[in-house]
Amino acid sequence: MSARVFGWALAHEWLKFRSVRSTVWTWAVMAVLPVPGAAFVAATGSLQPEDTVLGGALTLAVPALALAAVTGVLVISGEYGSGTIATTLTAVPRRGTVLAAKVALVAGVLFLAALASATCAYLVGDAMLAEDRPQGEPWPALLGVAALFPVAGLLGLAVGTLLRHAAGALTTVVALLLLPSMLGPLFGPAERWVAGASPTAALEKLTQSADADAQAVGSLGAWPSLALVAGYTLLALGGAATALRRRDV
Amino acid sequence: MIEVHRLTKRFGTATVVDGLSFTVRPGRVTGFLGPNGAGKSTTLRMILGLDRPTSGRALIGGRPYRELTAPLRTVGALLDARAVHGGRSAYHHLAGLAAAGGIPRRRVAEVLRLTGLGPQTAARRAKGFSLGMSQRLGLAAALLGDPEVLILDEPVNGLDTDGIRLVRELLRERAARGGTVFLSSHLMSEMELTADHLVVLGNGRLLADAPLAEVIARNSRTVTLVRAPEAERLREVLAAAGGRVSAGDGGWLVEGLDAPTVGELAAAHGLTVHELTPRPSSLEEVYTAMAQPVAGQRAGAAS
Structure with a gap:
């Protein structure tokens, strides 16, 4: 793929992303949500005594992560729902280029928004929460949090490309976010892998929240957990690329 | 291309x-x-x-x-x-x-x-x-x-x-x-x-x-529109000469005889003609005629 054609495809994806309310609003709410969340948690004192400042400040990062996945789904399901996928693929007939442009767009907008949002939320929490509370390790954990949002978004993009229908894809990614920690205990010794396999589990470990015990989110460390989630997202994207290349539109 | x-x-x-x-x-x-x-x-x-x-x-x-x-x-x-x-x-x-x-x-x-x-x-x-x-x-x-x-x-x-x-x-x-x-x-x-x-x-x-x-010429049937005051006599003359005559468009629509033949027949029998128009088939008629055998074939294949 030539750099020029990729640039054109990326400009196309950005224009499509910013010219529809559903994608812009989902993304904007995702970006804003953690900040008032931090203020609310600090103002109401609704934290466990052993919760860190970082974990408390990022309480609402979990629903924000779900919105990141929804953003990824919308970027592709909007095309299949409206039929513009045929227009897009006549404008950019190399399908790998189309998917690569969508990956770059989703990863870019989600990483930047999440980095700004998580940092602001932490600063707000830090300013408002009591001094005697354990601080947590904000760096490099905040970078990990910011990296996790594009992973969730790309998982949504991959599932949306594979399933082509918005409702099915949304249900699937929300299940991927929630089910592993719910079903983990059923798997006995494999629990640490199963429960740690969801993006939400990786998020709770990165934020060092009091909820991040091995019981709920598996006993993998924060970074291995992030790597695991990123790994299967990459596999899902590979599957999506193959499906997109082989299928009739 | x-x-x-x-x-x-x-x-x-x-x-x-x-x-x-x-x-x-x-x-x-x-x-x-x-x-x-x-x-x-x-x-x-x-x-x-x-x-x-x-x-x-x-x-x-x-x-x-x-x-x-x-x-x-x-x-x-x-x-x-x-x-x-x-x-x-x-x-x-x-x-x-x-x-x-x-x-x-x-x-x-x-x-x-x-x-x-x-x-x-x-x-x-x-x-x-x-x-x-x-x-x-x-x-x-x-x-x-x-x-x-x-x-x-x-x-x-x-x-x-x-x-x-x-x-x-x-x-x-x-x-x-x-x-x-x-x-x-x-x-x-x-x-x-x-x-x-x-x-x-x-x-x-x-x-x-x-x-x-x-496409039109190869698949069309030539039809001639003719209008005359003594319509019934004209119809008999044309039918006797082998034309297939039907009523339409305020006159007779003649198949099987071209416009010059229709005009000569009318003149030979001393009949006044008010209008004489050769009408090639429209694409729609040609297309319908072409598509019909295909539709029949499909119906045959389905049964």
Whole structure:
């Protein structure tokens, strides 16, 4: 793929992303949500005594992560729902280029928004929460949090490309976010892998929240957990690329 | 130039396009005809690289669509005018495509003007568009890259008379400048006014690939309209000479005798004639006659 054609495809994806309310609003709410969340948690004192400042400040990062996945789904399901996928693929007939442009767009907008949002939320929490509370390790954990949002978004993009229908894809990614920690205990010794396999589990470990015990989110460390989630997202994207290349539109 | 070589598409056991070969040449408007389900849209989708042929190939300017370096500046396509995101404005729809094709943004305003979409309409979200407005938007998208080849599926469907005339003039003008224009339509009368050449499809196979006039001449029955004050006597004379006479259009419609013969017969019997008009079949009549054996074959295959 030539750099020029990729640039054109990326400009196309950005224009499509910013010219529809559903994608812009989902993304904007995702970006804003953690900040008032931090203020609310600090103002109401609704934290466990052993919760860190970082974990408390990022309480609402979990629903924000779900919105990141929804953003990824919308970027592709909007095309299949409206039929513009045929227009897009006549404008950019190399399908790998189309998917690569969508990956770059989703990863870019989600990483930047999440980095700004998580940092602001932490600063707000830090300013408002009591001094005697354990601080947590904000760096490099905040970078990990910011990296996790594009992973969730790309998982949504991959599932949306594979399933082509918005409702099915949304249900699937929300299940991927929630089910592993719910079903983990059923798997006995494999629990640490199963429960740690969801993006939400990786998020709770990165934020060092009091909820991040091995019981709920598996006993993998924060970074291995992030790597695991990123790994299967990459596999899902590979599957999506193959499906997109082989299928009739 | 569009070249289709032994193109075949099967979905499971159903063969939708069956060994189709034809060439769409520049400098003229080529009409693509066929009843619903004949395989027209599937053929167009294979030409545009959207559907993969089971066998055979389709080339544009000698290359498969997927290998074109600047597809939007080579080919303008309108497949489904409704395929616009309802939440996006017409302007942004076109601006996005311009970005994808490396086309300067000012072309958006130009094609909007060309297709008669005002700036206020273009700023509106496509959700509220009528079919006619969507067709104009689809046409604007096809023209965006000022392409040499136009491929349009039912472009006048849903357009008002102004819109239909606009499309006709636009396509004729582009063909006159050396462009390749390939369009399908169900409106035979419109096709007769617009197309120079026809590719006719039935059951996924090629039925005709010839100039419009030739398709009509080869498949038409000549009918002569004659009106006379002594209608009943004229009818007897014509029937006696072997003509098949039926009433219609305020006179007799005569088959089997051409206009000079009808005039000479009337003169020989001292009958006054008020009107004598040879009437070639319309494309619609020719097409109906051509499509009938195909429909029969399909019904036979189904039973």
